[in-house]
Amino acid sequence: MLILSLKEGHDGAIAAVEDGKLLFSLEAEKDSFIRYSGLTAEVFAVAADRLDKQPDVVAMSGWIKGTQATDQPSRAGYYGVGDSAISDEAGRFFGKNVRVFSSTHERSHIMTSYGMSAFRRDQPFYSLVWEGNIGSFYRIDAHGKVTHLKEVLNYPGNKYSYGFALADPKYSPHEEFVRFQDAGKQMALAGFAEDRATTEAEQEVIDFILGQRNVITGSLKDRMADSPFHNIGVESDAYKSLAARLSDAIFDRFYTYAREHLTEGLPLLISGGCGLNCEWNRRWRECGLFPAVFVPPCPNDSGSAIGTAIDAQHFYTGTADLDWDVYAGGEFVEDAAFDPQRYEIRPLDYAEVARYLRDGNIIGWARGRWEIGPRALGNRSILAAPFTEETTDRLNKIKQREGYRPIAPICLEQDAGRWFGGGVPDPYMLYFSQVASGELRAVTHVDGTARTQTVDPTSNPQMAELLTTFGELTGFSVLCNTSLNYSGRGFINCTSDLITYGELHGLDGYVVNDTFITLRQ
Numbered sequence: 001m002l003i004l005s006l007k008e009g010h011d012g013a014i015a016a017v018e019d020g021k022l023l024f025s026l027e028a029e030k031d032s033f034i035r036y037s038g039l040t041a042e043v044f045a046v047a048a049d050r051l052d053k054q055p056d057v058v059a060m061s062g063w064i065k066g067t068q069a070t071d072q073p074s075r076a077g078y079y080g081v082g083d084s085a086i087s088d089e090a091g092r093f094f095g096k097n098v099r100v101f102s103s104t105h106e107r108s109h110i111m112t113s114y115g116m117s118a119f120r121r122d123q124p125f126y127s128l129v130w131e132g133n134i135g136s137f138y139r140i141d142a143h144g145k146v147t148h149l150k151e152v153l154n155y156p157g158n159k160y161s162y163g164f165a166l167a168d169p170k171y172s173p174h175e176e177f178v179r180f181q182d183a184g185k186q187m188a189l190a191g192f193a194e195d196r197a198t199t200e201a202e203q204e205v206i207d208f209i210l211g212q213r214n215v216i217t218g219s220l221k222d223r224m225a226d227s228p229f230h231n232i233g234v235e236s237d238a239y240k241s242l243a244a245r246l247s248d249a250i251f252d253r254f255y256t257y258a259r260e261h262l263t264e265g266l267p268l269l270i271s272g273g274c275g276l277n278c279e280w281n282r283r284w285r286e287c288g289l290f291p292a293v294f295v296p297p298c299p300n301d302s303g304s305a306i307g308t309a310i311d312a313q314h315f316y317t318g319t320a321d322l323d324w325d326v327y328a329g330g331e332f333v334e335d336a337a338f339d340p341q342r343y344e345i346r347p348l349d350y351a352e353v354a355r356y357l358r359d360g361n362i363i364g365w366a367r368g369r370w371e372i373g374p375r376a377l378g379n380r381s382i383l384a385a386p387f388t389e390e391t392t393d394r395l396n397k398i399k400q401r402e403g404y405r406p407i408a409p410i411c412l413e414q415d416a417g418r419w420f421g422g423g424v425p426d427p428y429m430l431y432f433s434q435v436a437s438g439e440l441r442a443v444t445h446v447d448g449t450a451r452t453q454t455v456d457p458t459s460n461p462q463m464a465e466l467l468t469t470f471g472e473l474t475g476f477s478v479l480c481n482t483s484l485n486y487s488g489r490g491f492i493n494c495t496s497d498l499i500t501y502g503e504l505h506g507l508d509g510y511v512v513n514d515t516f517i518t519l520r521q
Contacts, residue, residue, distance in 0.1 A: 001018070001019060001056045001057065001313070001316060001317065002016065002017075002018045002019075002051075002053065002054075002055045002056050002057070003016065003017045003018070003055060003056070003057040003058075003059055003101075003309045003312050003313060004016050004047070004051070004055035004057070004058050004059070004093075004309075005017070005058075005059040005060070005061070005305045005306070005308045005309035005312065006039060006058070006059070006060050006061065006305060007039070007061040007063075007108070007301065007304040007305040007308065008038060008039050008060075008061070008063045008074070009038055009063045009064070009301070010036040010037070010038060010180070010301060011027065011028075011029070011036055011037075011300060011301030011302045011304070012027070012028040012037060012038040012039035012040070012043070013025055013026060013027040013028060013039075013043075013301075013302055013303075013304065013305040013306075014026050014039065014043055014044065014047040014305055015305040015306045015309050016047065016050070016051060016055070016309075017306075017309040017310070017313060017322065020313065020319065020321050020322060020323055021322070021323040021324070022306065022309075022322055022323065022324035022325070022328050023050070023051075023328075024047070024050055024328050024329065024330070024369075025298070025302075025303075025305060025306055025328050025329065025372045026043050026046055026047055026050075026329060026330060027043075027302050027329070027372070027490065028040050028043045028490075029302075029489065029490030030329060030330065030370055030490040030491050030493055031330065031333075031490065031491070031492075031493040031494065031497075032485070032486055032489045032490060032491075032492055032493065032494075032497050033489060033490055034488060034489055034490075035180070035181070035488050035489060035490060036180050037490075046330060054093060054094060054096045054098075055093060055098060056098060056099065057098060057099045057100075057101055057312050057316065058091065058093050058098050058099075058100050058101070059100075059101040059102065059103075059308045059309055059311070059312040060075050060076075060100070060101070060102045060308070061075075061076075061102070061103070061105055061108045061304045061305060061307070061308040062074065062075045062076030062077045062078060062085075062102055062103060062104040062105050062106075062107075062108070063075065063077070063078065063105060064077065064078050067176065067177075068215050069105075069132075069133040069215075070215060075087065075102035076102040076103050076104045076107075077104055077105070078104060078105045078106065078133070079104060079105075079106050079134070080104045080106060080107070081104070081106055081107055081110065081138060081146045081147070081148050082146075082148075085103055085104040085106070085107055086101075086102070086103045086104075086107070086311070086315060087100075087101070087102045087103070088100070088101050088315065099316070101308075101311075101312040101315060101316075102308075103308055103311045103312075103315075105301075105304060106129060106134055106136075107146065107307070107308075107311055108303075108304035108305075108307035108308045108311065109129045109131065109134070109271040109272050109299070109303075109304065109307060110127050110129060110138060110140070110146055110269075110271065110307070111307040111308070111310040111311040111314070111320065112271050112296055112298065112299065112303040112304065112306055112307030112310065113127065113269035113270060113271040113275075113294060113295065113296050113299065113307075114127065114140060114144070114269055114310065114320055115306075115307070115310030115313075115314070115320040115321070115322040116294075116296040116303075116306070116310075116322055116324060117267075117269055117294040117296075118294075119267055119292065119294065121142075121144065121319075121320060121321065122142050123142055123266070123267075124139060124140060124141050124142055124264070124266050125139070125140045125266050125267050125268070125269050126138070126139060126140075126149075126258075126262050126264075126266045126267070126268045126269070126290070127139070127140055127146070127268075127269045127270075127271070128254065128268060128269070128270045128271070128272075128284075129271055129272045130153075130156045130157065130254070130270075130272045130273075130274035130275070131156070131157050131271075131272030131273040131274060131300070131301075132155065132156075132157040132158045132178075132273060133154070133155055133157075133158070134151075134154075134156075134272060135151060135152050135153040135154060135155070135156035135254070135274075136148060136149070136150060136151045136152065137149040137150050137152065137254075137257065137258070137261075137262065139266075140269075144314050144320055149261070150257060150261070152253055152254050152257045153210065153250065153253050153254070154213065155212070155215070155216050156250055156254075156274055157183060157272070157273050157274050158177075158178045158215075158216040159209050159210055159212070159216060159246075159250065160183055160186065160246065160247065160250055160274070160277075161178040161179065161180075161182040161183045161186060162178055162209055162216055162220065163186060163205075163209065163229075163239075163242055163243055163246045164179075164182040164183075164185060164186045164189075164234055164243070165178055165179070165182060165218070165221065166205070166209075166221060166224055166227065166229055166230060166231075167229050167230075167231065167232050167233060167234045167236070167239040167242070168182075168231070168233075168234050169231040169233065171218065171221065172218055172221075173218045173219055173220075173221040173222045174218055174219075175217070175218030176217055176218065177217065177218075178216055181488075183273070183274075183276075183277070184276075185234070185402065185404075185405070186243050186247070187247075187277055187278070187279065188402075188404055188405050188406055188445070189234060189235070189239070189240050189243045189404060190240065190243040190244040190247050190279070191244075191406070191445045191446055191447040191449065192237075192240040192404070192446050192447070193240045193241045193243065193244035193245075194241070196241075198245045198248075198249075199241075201227075201228050201229075202241065202242050202245045202246075203245075204227075205224070205227055205229055205242065205246075206242075206245060206246050206249045208224065209246070210249065210250070210253070229242055235402075235404060247277075247279065247280075251279075251280050251283060255283070255287065258287075258289055259287075259289060262289060262290075265290075265291060266290065266291075267290055267291055267292040267293070267294065268284060268289075268290040268292070268293045268294070269294050270284065270293065270294070270295045270299060271295070271296065271299040271303070271307075272299060272300070273299065273300040273301070274299075275295045275296075275299030275300070275430070276299060276300060276374065276375075276430070278429075278430060278431050278432040278451045279432050281293070281295055281430050281431050281432075282431045282432045282433070285424075285431060295428070295430045296373075296428070297326050297371070297372060297373040297375070297377065297427075297428035297430070298372045298373035298374075299373075300373070300374065302372065302373055302374060303372070303373065306322075306324075306372075310322055325459075326371050326372055326373070326377055326427070326428065326459070327368055327369045327370070327371055327372075327377075327379055327460070328369060328371075328372050329369050329370030329371060329372055329491075330369060330370055330493055331368065331369050332366045332367065332368065332369075332370075332493055332494070332495075332512065332513060333493060333494040333495070334494075334495045334512065334513070335494045335495055335496050336494070336495040336496040336499060337495070338495075338499065338510075338517050341520075342519065342520060343517050343518065343519060343520060344517070344518050344519075344520050345515060345516075345517050346515070346516055347514060347515065347516070348511060348513075348514045348515060348516045349516065350465050350466050350469040351469055351473075352516060353466060353469075353511060353516055354466065354469040354470040354472075354473045354474075355473065356508075356509060356518065357383060357384060357385050357470060357479065358385055358470070358473055358474055360384075360385065360391070361384075361508035361509060361518075362382060362383070362384040362391075362394065362395065362398065362506075362507055362508050362509075363382070363383050363384075363507060363508060363509040363510055363511060364381075364382055364383075364484050364492070364498055364501070364502055364507050364509075364510045364511070365378075365379075365380075365381045365382070365383050365484065365510075365511045366379070366380055366484060366492065366493075366498060366510070366511070366512050366513070367379055367462055367511065367512075367513050368462070368513070370491050370493060373428065375428065375429045375453075375483065376481060376482060376483035376484060376491065377427070377428065377429060377453055377460075378410060378453070378455060378460050378463035378481065379460070379463075380483060380484045380485070380491035380492065380493070381410070381481050381482065381483065381484055382395065382398065382399070382480075382481070382482050382483070382484050382507070383410075383466075383479050383480060383481060384442065384479065384480040385442070385470075385474070385479065385480065386409055386440045386441075386442045386443045386476065386478050386479055386480050387439060387440065387441060387442060387476075388441055388442055389441050389442065391407075391442040391480060392406075392407050392441075392442045392443075392480075395407050395442075395480060395482055397505075397506075398505045398506060398507070399482060399483075399487065399505075400487040400505075401487070404446075406443070406444075406445040406446075406450070406451070407442055407443055407480050407481075407482055408429060408443060408450065408451045408452065408453065408480070408481050408482060409440065409443035409450050409451075409452050409453070409478050409479065409480065409481065410452075410453045410454075410455060410463070410467070410478070410479050410480075410481035411452060411453070411454060411455065411467060411477055411478040411479075412454070412455055412457075412464060412467045412468065412471065412477040413425050413427070413454035413455055413456045415471065415477045415478075416452065416454045418436070418437075419435065419436050419437045419440060419476070419478060420433040420434065420435060420436060420450060420452050421433045421434035421435075421436055422434075425454050425456070426452055426453060426454050427453065427454055427455070427456065427459060428453070429451055429452070429453040430451075431451070431452075432449040432450070432451055433449065433450060433452050434448055434449055435448055435449065435450050437476075439476065440476070440478060442480050443478070443480055453481060455467060466479075467479065484498075484501075486501060495512060498510060498512070
């Protein structure tokens, strides 16, 4: 059975699953399209080109006919998890009879983490979906039936981001939405806060934000004009402390419910955009309530097409098992040539690349298929040596990011315990860990943590070989790793964009598939 699954709205994507195997997941923002893009004709055309036959099932993630989750539903709609949250009907797709499946956006998140986990599915699970609008726990039985347990907090992701909006003079009360990009910035700023009790003024703001029952929009800022945090500036010490206290307050609401009610000792599956919060994921993993925790690499809406495909497969076949690889995007397109008068071009030699990085150079690395989800996991990366704060500053300048944003490390899984607390495998860069070496200054955040990606040679042998070679040369099988993209756009996926980007922002060299390219001296 071939299932073609489409997710409309922001973070749009198309995924194909055949007989339990993920063939591809193509996200609309990738290939230098604007971040959070909806589905485009380009993505649909690329997906059609990737398939050599027509699907048996066209699956459509439920969405809304508007801009807010409370608007009229499209197909199965946004909310719901029971039988009424699924539809199945006969249809036609380019002249072929197909089944047309739809299930809610809420179910797409649940099924993403359920089907992508490596856990045995003949057991029950707890599921947590926390995203911009939904903040609920569920129980999944041994047959895959989902039961909603409790909405702990509505709009948790939007409320989390709103602390940033309140403090930022650039955020207008006329904005309809919170800004998607603010959550990651707030996570970085919270790391600057000292560990102390919440002040009365902070608690007043937190209670007001978390107490909102309606959609979080810019107009809320006018109602908070008297707050001491209103337009105070996101890099102020006062705001950084508020960011940490707000983060703690949201997590504590969910943790308190889990401690009191999720008492069966079941594994926890996490999805929704808040599943990208590395501090919260670390706390869930270490809290002792669950024997295991799983977060997929695409817990936000970029994984919803996959989740709906899993849901359709489960509906028609009774199984949610999915064979998948994180490098399931599009191949890198070599549509332009590097000018040999400007660049030195030669076959890839890992030892040469390692020496080049050791000597302080920064390169763009583009090999194979892009990684699914929003984080660069070693196929669309900017790489550098991890040893100096100057490297952090230069990388943030290249990326056109704020100076307070940390740079993540990528390291060999087998060596992670030497430099990062716990040494727990983290192949999808989803958890914070303590940095145990003072040598890794470029990847150590102000609070001593890092968002580490660990690499197993079986999952990415090319990156593992580079890390091994760099380790033999320097003693550290660790590199800086940040995403290869224009500011506000998805991963670069063609040579023409890569050359323009590198020349504009000052990359020193490139690895494109099996070729190493450096600027001539």
